[in-house]
Amino acid sequence: METVIQLAYLAAAALFIVGLRRMQSPATARRGNQLAAGGMLVAVLATLFLDDILSPWMMILGLLIGAGIGAVLARQVEMTAMPELVAVFNGFGGLASALVALAEVAQYTGGSEVLAPDTELGAGTAFTVVLSVLIGMVTCSGSFVAYGKLSGRLGGNPIDFTGMRTATLGLLGGAVFFGGVFVASAGAAAWLTTLSIVILSLSALALGVLLVVPIGGADMPVVVALLNSYSGLAAAATGFVLGNIALIVSGTLVGAAGFILTVIMCEAMNRSLVNVLTGGFGGEEGAAGAAAEAPEGRTVSETSPDDTTILTSYADQVIIVPGYGLAVAQAQHQLREMAELLEERGVTVKYAIHPVAGRMPGHMNVLLAEANVPYDKLFEMEEVNGEFAQTDVALVVGANDVVNPAAREPGNDISGMPILNVDEAETVVVMKRSLSPGYSGVDNELFYADSTKMLFGDAKESADAIVSELKALA
Amino acid sequence: MQNFIVFVLSAFLGNEILSKVPQTLHTPLMSGANAISGITVVGALIAAGMSGGGWSAWLGFLALVVATINVVGGFLVTDRMLQMFAQKQRSSGGAEPEGAKVK
Numbered sequence: 348m349e350t351v352i353q354l355a356y357l358a359a360a361a362l363f364i365v366g367l368r369r370m371q372s373p374a375t376a377r378r379g380n381q382l383a384a385g386g387m388l389v390a391v392l393a394t395l396f397l398d399d400i401l402s403p404w405m406m407i408l409g410l411l412i413g414a415g416i417g418a419v420l421a422r423q424v425e426m427t428a429m430p431e432l433v434a435v436f437n438g439f440g441g442l443a444s445a446l447v448a449l450a451e452v453a454q455y456t457g458g459s460e461v462l463a464p465d466t467e468l469g470a471g472t473a474f475t476v477v478l479s480v481l482i483g484m485v486t487c488s489g490s491f492v493a494y495g496k497l498s499g500r501l502g503g504n505p506i507d508f509t510g511m512r513t514a515t516l517g518l519l520g521g522a523v524f525f526g527g528v529f530v531a532s533a534g535a536a537a538w539l540t541t542l543s544i545v546i547l548s549l550s551a552l553a554l555g556v557l558l559v560v561p562i563g564g565a566d567m568p569v570v571v572a573l574l575n576s577y578s579g580l581a582a583a584a585t586g587f588v589l590g591n592i593a594l595i596v597s598g599t600l601v602g603a604a605g606f607i608l609t610v611i612m613c614e615a616m617n618r619s620l621v622n623v624l625t626g627g628f629g630g631e632e633g634a635a636g637a638a639a640e641a642p643e644g645r646t647v648s649e650t651s652p653d654d655t656t657i658l659t660s661y662a663d664q665v666i667i668v669p670g671y672g673l674a675v676a677q678a679q680h681q682l683r684e685m686a687e688l689l690e691e692r693g694v695t696v697k698y699a700i701h702p703v704a705g706r707m708p709g710h711m712n713v714l715l716a717e718a719n720v721p722y723d724k725l726f727e728m729e730e731v732n733g734e735f736a737q738t739d740v741a742l743v744v745g746a747n748d749v750v751n752p753a754a755r756e757p758g759n760d761i762s763g764m765p766i767l768n769v770d771e772a773e774t775v776v777v778m779k780r781s782l783s784p785g786y787s788g789v790d791n792e793l794f795y796a797d798s799t800k801m802l803f804g805d806a807k808e809s810a811d812a813i814v815s816e817l818k819a820l821a
Numbered sequence: 822m823q824n825f826i827v828f829v830l831s832a833f834l835g836n837e838i839l840s841k842v843p844q845t846l847h848t849p850l851m852s853g854a855n856a857i858s859g860i861t862v863v864g865a866l867i868a869a870g871m872s873g874g875g876w877s878a879w880l881g882f883l884a885l886v887v888a889t890i891n892v893v894g895g896f897l898v899t900d901r902m903l904q905m906f907a908q909k910q911r912s913s914g915g916a917e918p919e920g921a922k923v924k
Contacts, residue, residue: 356863363857367835367839367850367857370846370849371838371841371843371846372843373903373906373907374907376846376849376903377903377906380853380896380900383857384896387859387860387862387892387896390860390862391863391866394866394867394870395870398867401870401872402870406866406870409865409885409886412886413862413886413888413889413893414889414890416890416894417889417892417897418894420898421895422897422901424898429902432898433851433852436855436890436895439859439887439891440855440859440891442884443885443887443891444861444864446865446881446883446887447861447864447865447868447884447888449880450877453877454872571851572851575855578855578858579854579857581858582858582861583828585864586824586864587824587828590824591867594860594863594864595827595828595831596831597860598861599835600831600835600839600857601854601855603831603836603839604835604839604851605851605854607839608851707847707848707851708844708847708848709847709848709850710848712844712847712848713849713902716845716902717905722906727843
């Protein structure tokens with residue numbers, strides 16, 4: 348029977364790999380996800396029915412409860428709230444891994460008769476328990492803080508207080524110390540083992556909070572990707588605890604996925620991971636509605652939906668540059684409708700997506716997909732950057748730092764960050780509520796450029812107005 | 822040691838497969854991968870289902886529920902997203918906005 352179970356785990360791991368492989372193209376990705384889900388089903392059923400489960404009905408109950416909650420969350424979420432949901436799921440994943448490791452410990456210290464072939468908790472296993480609990484709990488609390496920031500419940504600004512760095516280091520030191528105590532006491536003094544793992548769990552939870560709290564809202568793509576990586580590593584560590592290959596393989600694959608995304612995000616901002624994680628970057632994000640005045644002696648040229656309609660409808664090519672503001676205004680449907688009306692008039696419309704636009708890797712792509720924008724109209728930065736020079740109108744919708752020419756100059760917070768070269772277009776129309784700087788806090792010269800026209804107001808209302816104008820033209 | 826070998830090879834494999842995923846699919850990749858990390862559900866079944874009761878049973882049961890939320894929710898929401906991507910292929914735009922239908 349053991350062999351059959353192992354084979355089932357192997358099949359599951361193989362299905363995960365094939366499934367992830369299919370994520371390389373939008374055409375095959377859905378099937379890939381279904382294959383991975385099938386792999387999960389195989390692994391669960393094999394464990395449930397073939398392994399020596401003592402209380403199968405209890406287990407089925409647990410599976411049903413979890414499945415019910417998960418299904419409701421997945422069905423109800425708005426596409427604009429996707430970053431929050433991914434963060435929450437990450438948190439659950441990390442928590443589950445840590446809890447499994449804790450249950451293992453309880454098994455040993457409780458003097459249970461089942462499971463362990465060697466009834467003593469060996470130092471090697473104890474070490475993997477420490478890793479699993481530490482990573483799992485940090486992932487859990489960190490993800491819920493990220494959720495709070497993404498959903499606006501906590502406010503997106505970095506939170507900092509004096510002694511925070513010290514507290515973080517102290518907690519980390521404490522966690523490592525009690526981890527050491529746990530390993531040393533494993534198999535010796537049960538009370539000490541229990542005490543040290545409980546303290547370790549609590550300090551890891553606190554550590555997760557302190558690690559994410561100082562990081563600002565727009566750096567969340569990096570944080571979510573990194574926590575994703577951690578949730579995988581926590582599962583892998585739990586795999587080491589249980590000596591379970593399925594957990595090790597899948598956990599590691601997820602760890603790699605999260606890590607790759609983290610690196611991509613950091614490169615797209617030209618900042619090191621350490622720089623992002625130590626936080627405190629930027630702040631004055633959004634500044635909702637509080638129209639920052641143009642500085643002394645600078646003028647901006649304002650435009651109206653009517654003028655924008657005329658401008659875009661007589662253009663040969665329009666490139667739309669969406670940013671987080673698009674998600675906030677939920678303007679994706681209006682924008683798509685506008686683009687379609689322009690296309691009917693013979694205008695070529697493309698979308699240029701900066702890798703860190705939005706609050707999660709690929710955030711803009713999901714929003715536009717929801718609005719039924721064909722993905723072959725979406726272009727990555729490197730593909731489209733050369734085209735702005737031959738573009739009549741660049742329409743910037745709720746994006747700021749990713750189009751800020753200051754990034755080309757040395758000596759400011761976003762120096763060296765790759766940007767979309769919208770300023771090379773003949774005319775730039777910026778849909779935005781105010782002149783306030785972006786997340787980085789660096790003023791955007793683009794707004795004052797001669798070729799730039801500001802279309803102030805809510806992106807959804809502006810796009811709506813343009814849509815009606817375009818319909819009236821036809 | 823064997824486990825460690827598996828770990829290292831999986832890391833290489835993951836890097837190999839996943840670095841080729843296009844930006845468009847980064848969000849579904851993340852949520853799909855996240856669902857896969859819910860493989861801990863197997864560990865939870867073992868921990869909860871084979872324990873002699875007491876603390877380990879309760880911790881295991883809680884882990885089971887939480888991991889299942891992660892697995893089922895993760896795969897479903899990824900499917901929902903990928904469905905939107907897949908539709909783009911057939912009907913090049915034009916169709917009803919997906920958001921209206923899902924709700």
